[in-house]
Amino acid sequence: MKSVLILEDEPFIAMDLQLAFEDAGAEAAVTVSCDEAFAALAERAIDGAVLDVNLGHGETCEPIAVELRKRRIPFLLHTGDLDRAGEALRDFEAPIMAKPSGSDDVVARLFELRGTHETA
């Protein structure tokens, strides 16, 4: 896994994840909204993604999750409130990492997911 997309509106969490991915040898594009995430998807190849569910002002990561699913790119939902993740997101059956989770654990989980994705 070389290139990762992070969708996260909390700066400290975003930075921590980005550094953790860099430690693991992956480059991470950090985006704070679905619009930015779509732009990132358009301009580079993405191997996997970590999506914060609630992006503030009622925005969720659902549109990006739909797009990633369409492109068969593996992703994790990273959220503090599963109940508010919404019905649509629950239907994705994407792996969920409950906040707070260690950033290294999040990285390891996504790599694991990528592994099963590639062999599947």
Next chain:
Amino acid sequence: MQRGDGGGARDTFDQAQQTGRGFSPEHDNFEGSSGLLFEQAMAQTRMAVCLSDPRQEDDPIVFCNKAFEKLTGYRQDEVIGRNCRFLQGPKTNQAQVAKLREAIRTEDVLVVELLNYRKDGSTFWNALHLGPIYDEQGELRYFFGSQWDVTDIHLARAEEKHAKAMAREVSHRLKNVFAVIGGIVNITGRAMDSRSVSNKINERVQALGRAYEPTLDEAAFGTIEVGQAIRSVLSPYDPEGDRFIFEGNGARTEPNAVSAMGLTLHELATNASKYGALSAEGGTIAVSWHHEEDRHGRQALIIDWKETGGPAITQTPTSTGTGFDIAERLLAYSRGTLDRNWEGDGLRARISLPLKA
């Protein structure tokens, strides 16, 4: 024999008869002793009752009792002859009304909760019980309706719902706060080239966060349930859910005890992951808790920790580790203790925390 309030019901019957709208006690076997009992029961019950006649145009009410008047604010003479929809208003749930109509159409028994309006325009939640009454020939004669004011139940439900929503919101925000703290600690650790230190800090901080998290929902009680906090603290050490065996009742403790308890359990679990039962395939830890009198005669919360299936212990470890030192010291501030016994098949530990009287 005293008739008491029964007179009210008699008035109603008389009135109904006088208005000629078809309610006739004689014809409907409301005469004789059963008629008298019916009248008295109707007059005395606090449950609002009305009868309507579906054979008449628009199913008008032909009888109502005192409690109905009291509940709705309408007098009998304002009620008799009208379809009971006059109790509905702008905020009455039309889906519930549709159910009502359907039940009347199919002659079904139904209980619905409706927002109804009194004569003075004020509202009340009405648990309406509706059912058909047949005569001896099996012909539909009346619809029976009993109204019960359940406004207080609705209020309590709404308050409970609100409190739960608030607790969930607080819990969500707290999780986010702890996630942000985790980020800050990791970033700082990286920047200062002290990842091992920052990891340790983070593990402890996050254990604390987990220990407090289940307390939020219950903050109103003033105390927290020990079992929930224990499960929550230990959950990350047992992803498959088959390593810990929990045993305890609904014992509660003060929120203040949570930090020392949470951190101590975290240290025990970390130790078990490195050297104890969690480091070996199939090793398990029994965690139990209860209240008892401690050695000073105070009520205390006792948490017992029993590891089995780990590597055999041949001697008591000489170095106890800074984690346990911190835990013991923290417990001491709450006048609690941590006892550890390294037995052959695994560590036995006991956390004892006095409860404030």
